[in-house]
Amino acid sequence: xxxxxxxxxxxxxxxxWQYRANLIMYILYWLVSPIIYLxxxxxxxxxxxxxSGLTANDFxxxxxxxxxxxxxxxxxxxxxxxxxxxxxTLSGELIKPIHPMLTSTLVNDIAFKTLNLIVLTPIWxxxxxxxxxxxxxxxxxxxxxxxxxxLLGYMINYLLSGxxxxxxxxxxxxxxxxxxxxxxxLLFAGQxxxxxxxxxxxxxxxxxxxxxxxxxxxxxxIQGKLPTNAIVQxxxxxxxxxxxxxxxxxxxxxxGVKRYSAVGA
Amino acid sequence: xxxxxxxxTLFKVNVQMAVAxxxxxxxxxxxxxxxxxxxxxxxxxIFSNTxxxxxxxxxxxxxxxxxxRIVHTMMMTLVWPNTEKFNQSIRDGSMxxxxxxxxxxxxxxxxSRINIWRTWDLVLSIVLIVIGVNLAGEVATPLSILNFILxxxxxxxxxxxxxxxxxxxxxxxxxxxxxVTILQALLDSGRYPVSxxxxxxxxxxxxxxxxxxxxxxxxxxxxxxxxxPQVLMFAVIAAVSFLVASxxxxxxxxxxxxASS
Numbered sequence: 001x002x003x004x005x006x007x008x009x010x011x012x013x014x015x016x017w018q019y020r021a022n023l024i025m026y027i028l029y030w031l032v033s034p035i036i037y038l039x040x041x042x043x044x045x046x047x048x049x050x051x052s053g054l055t056a057n058d059f060x061x062x063x064x065x066x067x068x069x070x071x072x073x074x075x076x077x078x079x080x081x082x083x084x085x086x087x088x089t090l091s092g093e094l095i096k097p098i099h100p101m102l103t104s105t106l107v108n109d110i111a112f113k114t115l116n117l118i119v120l121t122p123i124w125x126x127x128x129x130x131x132x133x134x135x136x137x138x139x140x141x142x143x144x145x146x147x148x149x150x151l152l153g154y155m156i157n158y159l160l161s162g163x164x165x166x167x168x169x170x171x172x173x174x175x176x177x178x179x180x181x182x183x184x185x186l187l188f189a190g191q192x193x194x195x196x197x198x199x200x201x202x203x204x205x206x207x208x209x210x211x212x213x214x215x216x217x218x219x220x221x222i223q224g225k226l227p228t229n230a231i232v233q234x235x236x237x238x239x240x241x242x243x244x245x246x247x248x249x250x251x252x253x254x255x256g257v258k259r260y261s262a263v264g265a
Numbered sequence: 266x267x268x269x270x271x272x273x274t275l276f277k278v279n280v281q282m283a284v285a286x287x288x289x290x291x292x293x294x295x296x297x298x299x300x301x302x303x304x305x306x307x308x309x310x311i312f313s314n315t316x317x318x319x320x321x322x323x324x325x326x327x328x329x330x331x332x333x334r335i336v337h338t339m340m341m342t343l344v345w346p347n348t349e350k351f352n353q354s355i356r357d358g359s360m361x362x363x364x365x366x367x368x369x370x371x372x373x374x375x376x377s378r379i380n381i382w383r384t385w386d387l388v389l390s391i392v393l394i395v396i397g398v399n400l401a402g403e404v405a406t407p408l409s410i411l412n413f414i415l416x417x418x419x420x421x422x423x424x425x426x427x428x429x430x431x432x433x434x435x436x437x438x439x440x441x442x443x444x445v446t447i448l449q450a451l452l453d454s455g456r457y458p459v460s461x462x463x464x465x466x467x468x469x470x471x472x473x474x475x476x477x478x479x480x481x482x483x484x485x486x487x488x489x490x491x492x493x494p495q496v497l498m499f500a501v502i503a504a505v506s507f508l509v510a511s512x513x514x515x516x517x518x519x520x521x522x523x524a525s526s
Binding site: 021022025028029031032033035036039040043044047048051052130131173176179180183186187192193197198199 | 288289292293296299300303306307310311313314315317318319442443446447449450451453454456457460461462463465466
């Protein structure tokens with residue numbers, strides 16, 4: 001198995017390198033909305049002194065960390081997989097004795113992510129120079145403590161996106177469903193605003209959903225803003241959701257593949 | 266008159282193409298309503314934490330959202346679908362057929378695809394603007410409404426001209442598939458008044474990719490912050506940018522030589 005992954009990595013890494021010019025445009029595209037939210041909240045915090053106790057610097061550090069965490073926990077399965085179901089190229093992958101979604105697609109996604117992070121690093125440094133965040137509250141222990149949360153966030157997001165992508169076996173409108181999923185992330189993961197500024201209702205719902213592991217929870221852990229019991233609670237919710245996501249994914253995938261019949265068959 | 270007739274014909278053709286995908290339309294309309302709800306929720310979250318954003322109140326932000334959605338609708342119904350078609354036609358050489366028509370190629374490239382289902386968004390945008398202006402409690406005078414309309418049109422023309430220049434670059438660099446990405450990316454900045462952004466970003470969205478000219482500036486006109494000379498200046502800017510864009514388009518077109526030659 002390690003040999004298979006090693007070879008898959010070589011292939012997918014080389015494949016992703018072909019698209020480096022597109023990649024820079026993609027990164028620029030993806031950067032804009034967090035930067036807009038950063039600007040909006042920083043301007044409010046500056047005008048009012050603070051927003052419910054959060055200073056301008058808190059918002060700047062929040063979003064600067066978000067840029068990295070979001071890169072780490074997000075995925076592009078819908079773009080690299082859904083079309084294969086629709087045009088029938090999946091057939092070739094189904095013959096192989098490895099799970100298409102959990103091996104080659106996974107490795108392709110990780111290769112994409114790695115390259116993204118390499119491209120993002122210099123841009124991120126420029127943004128740090130422009131916005132001048134003070135990372136006083138960030139500690140080594142916070143970063144270490146956030147790593148499992150980021151991993152868990154990535155895995156849950158991967159399985160949920162994978163489940164939605166697998167709906168391509170039933171419907172061609174899978175992209176619209178994914179757009180809805182993306183809106184949920186925007187709302188409950190803490191991208192638009194750090195969750196503690198959301199209305200109470202949304203905060204309470206968000207606490208029981210997996211989305212906060214994609215951004216809010218790791219960022220807050222890195223910033224050392226969470227008490228131990230909140231971290232523990234976040235991890236327990238995450239582990240439970242991971243189990244649920246894994247079960248749902250396996251079920252939907254199994255039923256989907258049964259339905260699959262390639263174009264021309 | 267001639268161009269109106271052409272547009273209405275192209276519109277009919279696009280309606281015929283669109284009714285084949287009714288279910289898609291329904292899904293898109295639902296998603297669109299979801300995003301509108303999301304935007305309003307976003308604004309109410311912002312204003313539950315502050316009274317003003319960049320000096321503007323809640324009502325003004327609603328009006329700005331309306332103006333933003335007008336620009337957004339223009340992009341969704343015309344600009345993005347036609348960009349896709351144009352890039353494709355440069356790659357496979359089907360641009361030949363567009364040039365052979367006895368009509369301005371720039372006109373055809375602008376209007377040949379119309380995303381019909383998005384046009385209803387214009388109504389929604391106008392409703393938002395009316396609600397926003399009422400909430401803001403500004404007495405919009407006939408003059409300020411006239412200024413607003415003029416500024417909205419000028420802004421739209423400026424963005425349109427920029428788009429023409431961007432896609433005309435494809436004549437020089439055939440593989441330039443990302444010709445409009447920067448416009449797509451920065452468009453979202455139009456949701457908020459330009460004054461909330463840091464200076465370097467303000468410069469970008471005002472002068473380089475002038476989204477603010479099409480969003481913030483019209484609402485400033487509505488708020489009577491701009492005098493008649495300034496309004497006229499923006500109209501002149503729009504006319505000049507349209508002229509420059511057409512010249513650039515013609516120059517680019519000369520470089521086009523089909524896909525196989």
